[in-house]
Amino acid sequence: MSDGQTLAVLLDEELLTLTRIAGMLRRRNLPMRSIAVGPTGTPGCSRLTLMLQTDAAAADRVARQIQNVVGVRAAAAYPAKDGIARELALVKVRADHQRYGELLDAALLYKATIVDESDDAVILEVSGSEAFVLSFLRAVDRFEVLEVARSGAVALERSVAGSAATLSSETLP
Amino acid sequence: MAETLTGSQIICRVLEEQGVDVLFGYPGGAIMPFYHALPEFPGLRHILVRHEQAAAHAADGYARASGRPGVCVATSGPGATNLVTGLAAAHMDNSPVVAITGQVNRAMIGRDAFQETDVIGVTQPITKHNVLVRDIGQLADTLRQAMAIACAGRPGPVLVDVPKDVQNQKAAYVPAPGGVGAGSTAIAHPSRPSVPQQHALAAAARMIAEAERPLFMVGHGVLLAHATDALRCLAERTGIPVITTLLGISAFPEDHPLHLGLPGMHGEVHVNRAIQHADLIVGVGLRFDDRVTGNTAQFAPRAKIIHLELDPAEIGKNVPTELGLVGDARDLLHQLLVMVRPRECGAWRAEIAGFARTRTEQYKGDLSPQSILTALHEATGGHCTIVSDVGQHQMWVAKLYPYRRVNTHITSGGLGAMGFAVPAAMGVHFARPDQPVWAISGDGGFQMNMQEIATMVQERIPVKMAIFNNGYLGMVRQWQQFFHGRRYSATPIWSPDYVKLAAAYGIEGWRVDAAGQTADVLRAALSAQGPTLVEFMIEQEANVFPMIPPGASLSEPIEGEPAPVAV
Numbered sequence: 001m002s003d004g005q006t007l008a009v010l011l012d013e014e015l016l017t018l019t020r021i022a023g024m025l026r027r028r029n030l031p032m033r034s035i036a037v038g039p040t041g042t043p044g045c046s047r048l049t050l051m052l053q054t055d056a057a058a059a060d061r062v063a064r065q066i067q068n069v070v071g072v073r074a075a076a077a078y079p080a081k082d083g084i085a086r087e088l089a090l091v092k093v094r095a096d097h098q099r100y101g102e103l104l105d106a107a108l109l110y111k112a113t114i115v116d117e118s119d120d121a122v123i124l125e126v127s128g129s130e131a132f133v134l135s136f137l138r139a140v141d142r143f144e145v146l147e148v149a150r151s152g153a154v155a156l157e158r159s160v161a162g163s164a165a166t167l168s169s170e171t172l173p
Numbered sequence: 174m175a176e177t178l179t180g181s182q183i184i185c186r187v188l189e190e191q192g193v194d195v196l197f198g199y200p201g202g203a204i205m206p207f208y209h210a211l212p213e214f215p216g217l218r219h220i221l222v223r224h225e226q227a228a229a230h231a232a233d234g235y236a237r238a239s240g241r242p243g244v245c246v247a248t249s250g251p252g253a254t255n256l257v258t259g260l261a262a263a264h265m266d267n268s269p270v271v272a273i274t275g276q277v278n279r280a281m282i283g284r285d286a287f288q289e290t291d292v293i294g295v296t297q298p299i300t301k302h303n304v305l306v307r308d309i310g311q312l313a314d315t316l317r318q319a320m321a322i323a324c325a326g327r328p329g330p331v332l333v334d335v336p337k338d339v340q341n342q343k344a345a346y347v348p349a350p351g352g353v354g355a356g357s358t359a360i361a362h363p364s365r366p367s368v369p370q371q372h373a374l375a376a377a378a379r380m381i382a383e384a385e386r387p388l389f390m391v392g393h394g395v396l397l398a399h400a401t402d403a404l405r406c407l408a409e410r411t412g413i414p415v416i417t418t419l420l421g422i423s424a425f426p427e428d429h430p431l432h433l434g435l436p437g438m439h440g441e442v443h444v445n446r447a448i449q450h451a452d453l454i455v456g457v458g459l460r461f462d463d464r465v466t467g468n469t470a471q472f473a474p475r476a477k478i479i480h481l482e483l484d485p486a487e488i489g490k491n492v493p494t495e496l497g498l499v500g501d502a503r504d505l506l507h508q509l510l511v512m513v514r515p516r517e518c519g520a521w522r523a524e525i526a527g528f529a530r531t532r533t534e535q536y537k538g539d540l541s542p543q544s545i546l547t548a549l550h551e552a553t554g555g556h557c558t559i560v561s562d563v564g565q566h567q568m569w570v571a572k573l574y575p576y577r578r579v580n581t582h583i584t585s586g587g588l589g590a591m592g593f594a595v596p597a598a599m600g601v602h603f604a605r606p607d608q609p610v611w612a613i614s615g616d617g618g619f620q621m622n623m624q625e626i627a628t629m630v631q632e633r634i635p636v637k638m639a640i641f642n643n644g645y646l647g648m649v650r651q652w653q654q655f656f657h658g659r660r661y662s663a664t665p666i667w668s669p670d671y672v673k674l675a676a677a678y679g680i681e682g683w684r685v686d687a688a689g690q691t692a693d694v695l696r697a698a699l700s701a702q703g704p705t706l707v708e709f710m711i712e713q714e715a716n717v718f719p720m721i722p723p724g725a726s727l728s729e730p731i732e733g734e735p736a737p738v739a740v
Contacts, residue, residue: 061490
């Protein structure tokens, strides 16, 4: 989906800082579509990516409010269409030996890989844009899907020049 | 030189090191080790309040009057949760308060132990920052950081939660240089883009030069930044009239010809009309609160807005802003001062003078709020700090007392916490021990924290209390009269005999029923040693006028009683 806003935050690797940011979004009443957090190259620093269903002004405002949270090192918002967003999904499907070829075909079409096979289930991994991942989930829906785990999107803004959102944890004090 | 101390002793040493001389608190199980250490530190005067809410308000009052962090202390669980209203008030009004709370032993955390509350979770949205100290090695630095964060930039409350076993643990204490925030390690903070603002300042100066109907609208940020002199110089250089918001009162002398008055819901008609006619509003250190703007879609429809503000998150939050300048109000005003050319706004000021109407007093009886506040100004000569509570009297105190000295009006504006005045005034006393402090409340708000008279008596705190008694929760009653068909649901409120109440606490008390008694009683109250209490029996259904109905535009004031409704 190309609408909405992306909010990127670099923060101390602390659960408390994360809850403060989540609390800020709740308090400012901004609907959130996805949230993904993970470590960065800098020890003690995490990167948080939020996909917000809101307009640019509101996203920019909340970025400035998040900048005020102690433990946040940088925060910036940009329209989602100005960035590249990717998510990963793991899909557990019940093993059905008669339809194995059909499943492989679907996986091939989406460049999904089989990452685990047990007696009764197969786990597929797929990554791409939210639309691509959703499309894959629809494609495998005709098999017996047992469980889906999606990572939420991570994103980077496209350009460097004029990009307020280029947050490099390496250059921060 | 490191020495080995308990966590409790470390807390006290750091408070001393940071220049703290008074704490407001209440002991309890999880904070007992701290109270065990406290007597070893006679430089830390502890004020035993009667309810932890009062400790937080008192620390807030101290902070607002002194500019230094106010400190309050409470135990875990109910002690900590009782601080909540006071912390929220400090948060909304940007007051540097540091709260220290006891917590259950680390091994018990998360097990729903006796008097365990997740106070970090509870206070997260109403503090600027809060920390649970898990490691004694971090205790001193965490406290120093708490003081620094409370005061840095846009001030606010910080809570430090210290488990009982950390208070008892021993560790090396290394003294740090004195002073607020000194010795703390750097705090992770986003680097603000240091955009050179020269062109923005030049643009602001140009807009100020070109505007035909400019206004200054100033808030608490001017007082917090000590920018009152800079504001006055700039106003005088440009001839631009100055509007002070509720929290901006006393940032600009009210006897100055450029002073206009209070805007917004209970603002004067001429002030709101000036806003609606202005072509430029220069907002300094305020957030364009909804009580100030009325309906934002119809707020200042002809005006471009320049916003000078320390917190970039405020710019454009509530009203569309033509030009935002981020920075310390005093710095920005000083820079503007050298860039603007002297001008007069004669025609515009004459136009505003045409708006001004003499407000016809609508009080029945002679003991009007106006007469009381005029007498109070005469009795004190303006040499006092006025701390108001919340409600009708708060608006009268804001509008009818002529503030001429900087930072002499203190009130709970953003949160609007009833019960604020009495305990906050105790805090103000410790910041200004040589000046009278008046706590003015309604009969509703006074009864929310009147237990603190005992604190004043025990700790010899000479706060002068005044109650505007109309037998109603007056502001709610006024809204019921105007917007709820006069259905006075749950607003008539009984009071005890306040003169006898004063006597029960062993202090002097007076009841005033007629304007003729006011001056003598005020003089007696001021000259009496220690705390005193004066009750003013005001008209029961007096209203605050004008009034902008909630959600309406500033152009639609109500200036008189509604037509009686058929019952």
